[in-house]
Amino acid sequence: MNMNISGNVKEVDVEELTECPECDSEHIVRDYKRGEVTCRNCGLVVDDQVIDQGPEWRAFDSEQNERRARGGAPMSVMVHDKGLSTDIGWGGRDINGNNVPTKNRAQVYRMRKWQNRTRASNSADRNLAQALNELNRLASKIGLHRQVREEAAMLYRRAVQDNLVRGRSVEGVAAAALYGACRRCEVPRTLTEITEASRASKKEVGRTYRYISRELKLNLQPASPSVYIIRFCRELELPGDVENTAISILNQAIAAELTSGRGPTGVAAAAIYIASVVHDQRKTQKTIADTVGVTEVTIRNRYKELAKNLDIVVYL
DNA sequence: AAGACGAAAGTGGTTGA
DNA sequence: TCAACAACTTTCGTCTT
Numbered sequence: 001m002n003m004n005i006s007g008n009v010k011e012v013d014v015e016e017l018t019e020c021p022e023c024d025s026e027h028i029v030r031d032y033k034r035g036e037v038t039c040r041n042c043g044l045v046v047d048d049q050v051i052d053q054g055p056e057w058r059a060f061d062s063e064q065n066e067r068r069a070r071g072g073a074p075m076s077v078m079v080h081d082k083g084l085s086t087d088i089g090w091g092g093r094d095i096n097g098n099n100v101p102t103k104n105r106a107q108v109y110r111m112r113k114w115q116n117r118t119r120a121s122n123s124a125d126r127n128l129a130q131a132l133n134e135l136n137r138l139a140s141k142i143g144l145h146r147q148v149r150e151e152a153a154m155l156y157r158r159a160v161q162d163n164l165v166r167g168r169s170v171e172g173v174a175a176a177a178l179y180g181a182c183r184r185c186e187v188p189r190t191l192t193e194i195t196e197a198s199r200a201s202k203k204e205v206g207r208t209y210r211y212i213s214r215e216l217k218l219n220l221q222p223a224s225p226s227v228y229i230i231r232f233c234r235e236l237e238l239p240g241d242v243e244n245t246a247i248s249i250l251n252q253a254i255a256a257e258l259t260s261g262r263g264p265t266g267v268a269a270a271a272i273y274i275a276s277v278v279h280d281q282r283k284t285q286k287t288i289a290d291t292v293g294v295t296e297v298t299i300r301n302r303y304k305e306l307a308k309n310l311d312i313v314v315y316l
Numbered sequence: 317a318a319g320a321c322g323a324a325a326g327t328g329g330t331t332g333a
Numbered sequence: 334t335c336a337a338c339a340a341c342t343t344t345c346g347t348c349t350t
Contacts, residue, residue: 206329262340263340266340295341296321297321297322297341
């Protein structure tokens with residue numbers, strides 16, 4: 001009766017879904033509080049209008065309906081006070097929708113001003129507010145979904161708590177937190193991509209990232225090249241069999257210990273290159289190098305090593 | 317002409333004395 | 334603090350398709 005569902009009804013039956021339609025991984029996460037179904041692997045938001053299947057009140061007349069109606073945004077670590085503070089609106093109208101008399105306007109203005117000021121009362125809060133702002137800006141620019149943003153916000157909060165921010169720029173720490181969040185969520189983003197969106201330099205972000213990673217004991221292993229293969233194959237519009245071959249090449253490389261100490265993107269790029277040649281879907285070294293963000297030389301060095309040590313019987 | 321190749325020099329960061 | 338070092342990049346001349 002009062003199910004008011006606006007928004008698109010998706011073709012996919014999200015209730016039954018176990019695999020991501022985009023990357024086929026099984027890291028599907030349902031969050032009914034937010035009404036979102038997302039893939040932890042590739043970041044795809046499968047559906048964002050999910051109906052909570054839990055018990056719900058019913059209203060039998062309009063009076064009950066009004067009384068029981070609830071509103072308000074969910075609590076979020078992405079806002080410095082977790083989104084639970086009060087906002088004083090700008091409309092110049094009171095709660096009943098009447099105009100605020102002119103003689104009271106100045107008072108409302110002052111109240112709004114002080115509400116906003118006292119909300120971020122100390123410098124730590126102001127810092128946090130600014131950082132979360134920056135975090136959101138970066139995440140939007142790179143196109144990261146909420147899961148990663150919240151993870152980044154959590155990391156930043158922990159960094160603040162442990163006094164790791166002092167003496168470092170907000171931009172730098174924010175970018176580092178976001179990078180760490182990407183790593184933790186296994187959303188493959190390179191440090192370069194993040195620093196390009198940020199005002200902070202790659203050097204600073206890298207240094208800060210190592211620092212907070214060490215201090216917060218994040219224990220992050222180097223990113224696995226496989227997540228990069230999945231992502232970059234898609235960007236290069238290479239079919240699934242190429243991707244599978246690339247991953248199997250990669251697994252052989254890992255078994256032969258050809259990956260340790262090497263940059264994961266370089267290894268991924270080389271595996272993709274070989275796979276693309278094997279399947280007669282050849283991409284030039286340059287194309288792959290540009291998408292992956294390494295140079296042709298690195299691809300060459302890596303794939304020479306791979307070809308030599310894995311006796312791949314492919315003549316190019 | 318584009319792509320692949322490889323040598324050589326340079327970069328930024330780590331490690332160990 | 335400094336030198337050695339590994340991985341990676343930039344640049345450039347040459348070979349191959």
